[in-house]
Structure formats: C-alpha cells, structure tokens
Amino acid sequence: MSLREISENVKLAREYALLGNYSSASVLYNGLLEQIKKYVYTMGDSSCQQRWQQLWQEISEENQQVQDIMSTLENFQLDTMPAKPSNHNDCEISPVHIEQRHFPCPVRRPANSYKDSKPPNHRLSAAVKAQHRHSPRGASVDKGRPLKSKEKKEAKEVAVKVKDDKNKADVQEKELKKFDGTGYDRDLVEALERDIISQTPNVKWDNIADLEEAKKLLKEAVVLPMWMPAFFKGIRRPWKGVLMVGPPGTGKTLLAKAVATECRTTFFNVSSSTLTSKYRGESEKLVRLLFEMARFYAPTTIFIDEIDSMCSRRGTSEEHEASRRVKAELLMQMDGVDGAPESSDPSKMVMVLAATNFPWDIDEAMRRRLEKRIYIPLPSAKGRVELLKISLKELELANDVDLDKIAAQMEGYSGADITNVCRDASLMAMRRRIEGLTPEEIRNISRDEMHMPTTMEDFETSLKKVSKSVSAADLEKYEKWIKEFGTC
Structure with missing residues (x-):
C-alpha cells in the first residue's frame, strides 16, 4: 500500500466515523495500523520513522475511541432489550438491531516509490475528536429513522470537506517529489x-x-x-x-x-x-x-x-x-x-x-x-518444461500432449524459440479448419468451432518448421568470455 492509499483510507475511515458507521471505520483503522507498521519497518531514516510512529499512535487513539463507542452501543442495546414475556399469547417485542454496513473496498492505486516521502494529512483528526467529545453516546446510529435537516446539512459539509482535502492532497503530492531541472533545457x-x-x-x-x-x-x-x-x-x-x-x-x-x-x-x-x-x-x-x-x-x-x-x-x-x-x-x-x-x-x-x-x-x-x-x-530440460507450461497456460491441450517429450526435442532452443513453437502449434487447429474455405465461409465460422485443442501432432509439426536460433559456435564464444571475465 502506497502513502497515497494510506492517506485516502485514513480520510475514508474518519468519514465513516463521523457518519456513525463505526464497524466499517474500525475495520479500516485496523488495516491502516497494520500497513503503517509494515511501512515503518522498511524505512531507513530515523526522523521519518518517528513521524510515522507518531501518526500510528494518533490513528490508534482514534481507533480506540471508535471501539469505545461501539462497546457503549452494544451495552446500550443489551440494556434496552426487554425480557421475553412468560405468557406466549402476549406479543413478543423484538430487540432493536443496529444496521451493519458492508466493509467498503480500500482505495487501491498504483504505487510510485519515489513519492513515498509525503507527510500524512492530519486535518480531519480534530474534527473526529470533537465529534466524539460533544456527540451523545449512540447518536446517529439508528439508520432507520430519517435524518433531521441539521444532520443532513452537517453530513453534506463533511462530504464536501473530505472531497476538498482529497483534491488538495493530490496537488501537494504531485508538487512534493518533482525534479528541479534548473540549469538544463x-x-x-x-x-x-x-x-x-x-x-x-x-x-x-x-x-x-x-x-x-x-x-x-x-x-x-x-x-x-x-x-x-x-x-x-x-x-x-x-x-x-x-x-x-x-x-x-x-x-x-x-x-x-x-x-x-x-x-x-x-x-x-x-x-x-x-x-x-x-x-x-x-x-x-x-x-x-x-x-x-x-x-x-x-x-x-x-x-x-x-x-x-x-x-x-x-x-x-x-x-x-x-x-x-x-x-x-x-x-x-x-x-x-x-x-x-x-x-x-x-x-x-x-x-x-x-x-x-x-x-x-x-x-x-x-x-x-x-x-x-x-x-x-x-534453458535446461527442467526450464524448458516450465517455459512450455507458462506459454501454454491459456491454451486447451489434447490428452496425448506430453510436455516432457516436447522439451526433450527442444534441446538448444532459447526461451524465445520455445514461445515461437508454442505459438505456431496453437495455430495448427485453425489452419486445418479453414483449409479450402472461401473468405465468406471463413467469416461465418462461429467462435465455438474455432476452440479446438492443440494435439501432440501439432507440436511435432511446429518443431520441424521452427528451428533454434543459437548456434553451437555462438554458445562456445559466450562460455569462453564468461569463463574469462564472469564474476558469478
């Protein structure tokens, strides 16, 4: 997980905490703590490690606040659950269930190692703490009731603030690690x-x-x-x-x-x-x-x-x-x-x-x-078998195909030569199918008719057509040079 992903998942966890979806926020917080811990171990700069450890501590405190709220809500649910009446004819009162939302997928983006020195964004931390400090226990958890106009307005303001912070973070990240080409065209x-x-x-x-x-x-x-x-x-x-x-x-x-x-x-x-x-x-x-x-x-x-x-x-x-x-x-x-x-x-x-x-x-x-x-x-004999398996993993093979026998016949072939043999063999079934057909008949062939397994005979035919590209004299020159100058 890159620094940008960590930053965006921190924002997402805090947004869920502000909106009262504490279970999803807790899952995100726990994942973030693990990812930050792994990221700190890979850093060599002690000052950067201290800043990341400080961030880890802050997120850990926020996670603990979310855990405390969830624990209080569970106790509140148990306290308000009525005892089952002894008279079975009486109406039974079902306990109130708190809606559990599905855990959202974390934001995944391509990692750019040269951007991993960007400091984290702590702007929403104070808002989360203030929300937990001033909000009554269990507030905004009952998703069954409609939100009041004031609550809708607050939720909208939070969403706008998160979006603005995300845009600012993107701009800062682009500007952070940029080579200064002063003195060059x-x-x-x-x-x-x-x-x-x-x-x-x-x-x-x-x-x-x-x-x-x-x-x-x-x-x-x-x-x-x-x-x-x-x-x-x-x-x-x-x-x-x-x-x-x-x-x-x-x-x-x-x-x-x-x-x-x-x-x-x-x-x-x-x-x-x-x-x-x-x-x-x-x-x-x-x-x-x-x-x-x-x-x-x-x-x-x-x-x-x-x-x-x-x-x-x-x-x-x-x-x-x-x-x-x-x-x-x-x-x-x-x-x-x-x-x-x-x-x-x-x-x-x-x-x-x-x-x-x-x-x-x-x-x-x-x-x-x-x-x-x-x-x-x-490639060695074992390597040729592995290359055949890699090249043919998406191809349907007939039962008579013996990869060990094919690899034995490919002694002296390079990896590119083996790939060429597999490509040529995979086209053999298509060549047999369209032989003698007109262009119109070829265009009308259905896709299912073209899915024919590649046979052992196809490979033997391809081996006769595709020769190895490296000669024995070339191999002797390479071995002589590496024996004189190699450092393995």
Missing part, C-alpha cells in the same frame, strides 16, 4: 521524465522459468539492501553495476522487467536513442541529467538494454568523436554513483543494470564498472 527534463521513468511492467519472478541464480543475484543487489540497510554498508555496499550476458531470447530483458515490478525502485529504461541528440554536446548533458534524476528519485535502477551499441570499444577507426564523448560522460557518471556521499545509504542507491548479446564488444572501462557479470544461459 526544460524540454530535456520533460523528455526523460516522459520516456524513461517507466510504468510497472507487471512481470513477476514466477513468470520467469529457470534462471534461479540470476534471480537470486538481482534480489541480492536490489531488494536486500532495501530490507537490511544496516548490513549493506562499507565493503558490503550494494553492487553499482550488473551486466547480463547471454544469447538472444534467454530472458535478459524479462529479468529487468521483473526487477522493475518486484523491487519497487524507480526504474529508468534507457536505449541509445534516448541519449542521442543532433546538437553538439547535448548527448553528454542528457547522460549527466539522467544520473542526476536517478539520484534524486533514488533508490533507482537504470536499465541499459543492448549496452554494446552505446559503449563499444574506444579508439577504433569507426568511432566518432561525439560517441567517444558520450562514453566518457557515462563512465564518469557511473564512477560518481560509487563515489557519491549518499551511496553509503542503500535508500539512495543507484544501480546500473545492463544487458548485451555481444559482451566482447564492450569497452574495458565499462566492463570494469559493471562489477557483477552473469551468464544467462539457454
């Missing part, structure tokens, strides 16, 4: 904020088959420093650069998307076109601006896909002067990440995550700065 800042700070790609660790060592390393480099800031200091500081090396289609970019989804750091997705400009000197400014924004929105992960296109070897005859200046600026900024005073705090961490299919073309200085160099291999 405003268009450059807006371009980076628009094109680089990516939305959550919604790729989980479980969506990636095999590659357990790579996932373990990325968790250690990004997630654990956030959970254990006191441990990752000094010589145990987080890795400032990780390079993923491997054949095409093995899941390097997918791992980067999983980092963006699972680690909840600000994620910058950089390509060579992002940092390229036709004006002299502007590309270097973009590189410097990128790292300044990354430090501002820290903790941050900068992902550079196909890094060999940006940081090829210097000193070659094909190298242009502008390209050399961009490489030099990028190397200096990566050293600045390590030498910056805030690097001792994991919450201010900036990590560069890079991927390449041509590691032998990367400049030696860049290779030195990418401290962890890991090999992303072709």
Whole structure:
C-alpha cells in the first residue's frame, strides 16, 4: 500500500466515523495500523520513522475511541432489550438491531516509490475528536429513522470537506517529489521524465522459468539492501553495476522487467536513442541529467538494454568523436554513483543494470564498472518444461500432449524459440479448419468451432518448421568470455 492509499483510507475511515458507521471505520483503522507498521519497518531514516510512529499512535487513539463507542452501543442495546414475556399469547417485542454496513473496498492505486516521502494529512483528526467529545453516546446510529435537516446539512459539509482535502492532497503530492531541472533545457527534463521513468511492467519472478541464480543475484543487489540497510554498508555496499550476458531470447530483458515490478525502485529504461541528440554536446548533458534524476528519485535502477551499441570499444577507426564523448560522460557518471556521499545509504542507491548479446564488444572501462557479470544461459530440460507450461497456460491441450517429450526435442532452443513453437502449434487447429474455405465461409465460422485443442501432432509439426536460433559456435564464444571475465 502506497502513502497515497494510506492517506485516502485514513480520510475514508474518519468519514465513516463521523457518519456513525463505526464497524466499517474500525475495520479500516485496523488495516491502516497494520500497513503503517509494515511501512515503518522498511524505512531507513530515523526522523521519518518517528513521524510515522507518531501518526500510528494518533490513528490508534482514534481507533480506540471508535471501539469505545461501539462497546457503549452494544451495552446500550443489551440494556434496552426487554425480557421475553412468560405468557406466549402476549406479543413478543423484538430487540432493536443496529444496521451493519458492508466493509467498503480500500482505495487501491498504483504505487510510485519515489513519492513515498509525503507527510500524512492530519486535518480531519480534530474534527473526529470533537465529534466524539460533544456527540451523545449512540447518536446517529439508528439508520432507520430519517435524518433531521441539521444532520443532513452537517453530513453534506463533511462530504464536501473530505472531497476538498482529497483534491488538495493530490496537488501537494504531485508538487512534493518533482525534479528541479534548473540549469538544463526544460524540454530535456520533460523528455526523460516522459520516456524513461517507466510504468510497472507487471512481470513477476514466477513468470520467469529457470534462471534461479540470476534471480537470486538481482534480489541480492536490489531488494536486500532495501530490507537490511544496516548490513549493506562499507565493503558490503550494494553492487553499482550488473551486466547480463547471454544469447538472444534467454530472458535478459524479462529479468529487468521483473526487477522493475518486484523491487519497487524507480526504474529508468534507457536505449541509445534516448541519449542521442543532433546538437553538439547535448548527448553528454542528457547522460549527466539522467544520473542526476536517478539520484534524486533514488533508490533507482537504470536499465541499459543492448549496452554494446552505446559503449563499444574506444579508439577504433569507426568511432566518432561525439560517441567517444558520450562514453566518457557515462563512465564518469557511473564512477560518481560509487563515489557519491549518499551511496553509503542503500535508500539512495543507484544501480546500473545492463544487458548485451555481444559482451566482447564492450569497452574495458565499462566492463570494469559493471562489477557483477552473469551468464544467462539457454534453458535446461527442467526450464524448458516450465517455459512450455507458462506459454501454454491459456491454451486447451489434447490428452496425448506430453510436455516432457516436447522439451526433450527442444534441446538448444532459447526461451524465445520455445514461445515461437508454442505459438505456431496453437495455430495448427485453425489452419486445418479453414483449409479450402472461401473468405465468406471463413467469416461465418462461429467462435465455438474455432476452440479446438492443440494435439501432440501439432507440436511435432511446429518443431520441424521452427528451428533454434543459437548456434553451437555462438554458445562456445559466450562460455569462453564468461569463463574469462564472469564474476558469478
């Protein structure tokens, strides 16, 4: 739950308390207390922790007031419940029931980690306390009776006030964490904020088959420093650069998307076109601006896909002067990440995550700065079975389909090759159905007729058509490079 969700649920709980719906308010308060407690444990700044603990204490007091009111109302209900008359012919008087409203769904919004330093809104706290102090016990609980005009007016004023506070909070939140681009062209800042700070790609660790060592390393480099800031200091500081090396289609970019989804750091997705400009000197400014924004929105992960296109070897005859200046600026900024005073705090961490299919073309200085160099291999036999299950989870399969047998025939296939085989096999039933039909007959085919299970024969046919994309010579080059320069 993000800070914005916590703020809005606090307002919602206080609104229900003001309107007398104490059961719903109590459920919201209890959930908020648990969420704030978990959020405090993830913070490294002691001053921020004290402010959040103060907020937790205030919400706890409000929750206790709501609990006291509910307890008083239950006692009042028991006191007013008449005893059952001994004469069964007499009319029985039913006890008065207090209406219990359903618990409203909490407000859920996408989490933006770089906005989580916004102070909470306490404006409704005094109103809640005043309402509990001056209102008679059990007031406004009987929902069966119509509200008086004065009560309707008060409820309307509360609703308007809550809406106004919500709008003000939204404006404050947008203005709180905003990078100050003084000294830079405003268009450059807006371009980076628009094109680089990516939305959550919604790729989980479980969506990636095999590659357990790579996932373990990325968790250690990004997630654990956030959970254990006191441990990752000094010589145990987080890795400032990780390079993923491997054949095409093995899941390097997918791992980067999983980092963006699972680690909840600000994620910058950089390509060579992002940092390229036709004006002299502007590309270097973009590189410097990128790292300044990354430090501002820290903790941050900068992902550079196909890094060999940006940081090829210097000193070659094909190298242009502008390209050399961009490489030099990028190397200096990566050293600045390590030498910056805030690097001792994991919450201010900036990590560069890079991927390449041509590691032998990367400049030696860049290779030195990418401290962890890991090999992303072709999937194993077990990994191929897991990839088949992931690719075919939405597909209806015939009873004769043997995934283990299919995986055994796919030795040497990359993850992308396996996905292509599954896609081709899934289209086989459609091809058989429309064979020999006219366009008009094809348009008149019903949806139910197209739902035909994929058979083992379809997979065998697809395997004959879709070949593997990685040669044995390429694999030998990768294994030789990682044996010489790898750090796993």
